[in-house]
Amino acid sequence: MQLMLPSRISRRALLATLAALVALPPLLLFTAAQAQTDPLPSWNNGPAKQAIIEFVQVTTDRTNSKFVPPEARIATFDQDGTTWVEHPMYTQVMYCLERVPAVVEKKPELKNVEPFKTVLSGNREAIAKLPTKELLKILAVTLSGMTVDEFKAEATKWVTAAKHPRWDRLYTELTYQPMLEAMQYMRQNGYKTYIVTGGGQDFVRVYANRVYGIPPEQIVGTVGATQYGYGKNGKPFLTKEAKLLLNDDGTGKPAGIHMMIGVRPIIAFGNSTGDRQMLEYTKAGGGARLALLVLHDDAAREYAYGPAQGLPDTKVGKFTQALFDEAKRDGWLVISMKNDWKRIFAFE
């Protein structure tokens, strides 16, 4: 921060300025400067944008009955379909599918075994039809058996190179600009932002700081066990095991939030049935509360799927009519991608 001082200034004015500067916490200084500009420029004016801004304003205003002290300003964001594209398939599943050849090279006995055989065939249609049970086998094999550091190196390499088939861009470029703005706006107002995802905690941590500005300890995800051991040089390391500790989806989200944060969020963003319990849990606390769901209703700029509101059904990021009805009944906000977002991606 630099101060522009007029060349002539009275001692009294200087003293007053000095006293004011010393008295104001840095956050307030920042907020005052921010108030001049729109904190959510990629959002169209409408109920969603208005609700977020109002919520942040009342919870940070000491004179408001809904004021929330900084330590309780916890905001949670689902990832797939809420902060980045999840269609045609979750990014981490793409990673796992693309890891299969490397794994089979080390374990040739898997070559002619399903579902690895189908994945190696490259037949996209057949791969898309693999049932969840078979997909889980692929996840287990590609996300365990290596050290934590090896996994981090492999995933980092992939994330900085692999591209989405529709846009031919890195997956990390397919984050939603309106949500990045919402995260930043909340952090500027003393909120702590968390990703709460069904995705693997270790996977998301690889890029979350760079992409979302969210550090590793604020990633709540699906957790596998790790095993402590020693290398030949006596150095200790952790190995990723194929043992699930927490499935951070559905009822697992409140459990994961309790384990990792220990404080109930006051605002939560999601987009599918897997976020239902997180939003219920968020809304069930006292004081100011806000729950929001992104509805993918924009086939032109992104994708359209529900099946809520007559949108096409999907296996990936299902938003049922029952979830839509619960949202309406309990005062959650539904964000229409089509109507509420002026711009979806930063590169637009």
Next chain:
Amino acid sequence: MQLMLPSRISRRALLATLAALVALPPLLLFTAAQAQTDPLPSWNNGPAKQAIIEFVQVTTDRTNSKFVPPEARIATFDQDGTTWVEHPMYTQVMYCLERVPAVVEKKPELKNVEPFKTVLSGNREAIAKLPTKELLKILAVTLSGMTVDEFKAEATKWVTAAKHPRWDRLYTELTYQPMLEAMQYMRQNGYKTYIVTGGGQDFVRVYANRVYGIPPEQIVGTVGATQYGYGKNGKPFLTKEAKLLLNDDGTGKPAGIHMMIGVRPIIAFGNSTGDRQMLEYTKAGGGARLALLVLHDDAAREYAYGPAQGLPDTKVGKFTQALFDEAKRDGWLVISMKNDWKRIFAFE
């Protein structure tokens, strides 16, 4: 912060002060003020105090080759025997033993069943002899079956009333003043401080913010599963289950650190064999690293136990000669309570 200004001051001096204040980030301002005073007044001058101060100085000095950026300044502290008294028995075990009558009232079928029968007898000698396997039964029954909020209310009530038999003071008053100073000193220098304990995460969270200045999300402890459900009013809640997700002791500590923080600490404090792997893991990273172990060698002011260095053996907080030898071999510091700590408790 208040500034004391001399009554006569030149405009030039004021401008210079103002410019300096504005240019310096808040952290530096604070550090500059701190440099005048001893950051660790309850420590005697000696190798431990010197090592901590030197470590903080080199890791926060941008011109030093051992500089560590703020996001990697992770400090972990074991709790029992490291930041507060653990003898004659771990505080949380005392809590569980004292909860037994209330649990038996709700479940009368436990009244004549061991180990509950022994606990209800009040025979201290017999209770002290209960094997670990039996103690675990008591922990399972007293730490599960209630909602997360109920547990918090019960534990809060106990922690603000129950007293240690030797000092007749609240357990939370039996925290070690030198360690509280070390935590504060590190936080003032941009470190993030974590408790990494074999104790229950939910139990420690009840008082950690007030006692250590450490918020719930920075408590890494033993974790039990929670189950999401709905009350008769439709409100959701989490119930504590008797299912262990992470035993945050021994090899579980690096695993817990990886799960909860996702970043390897650069400095770690412990006091027993249960901290060995955390200290090894901390030291095994690159750059500046420091590992420290508290040795309880002060029977007069606190307790004396090892069996390292010929101190009496114990089941609670065992510090073996093998651990002592590993510490010497790998350059960990052993903190002698007797010699390194000028004052142990704030009330002294």
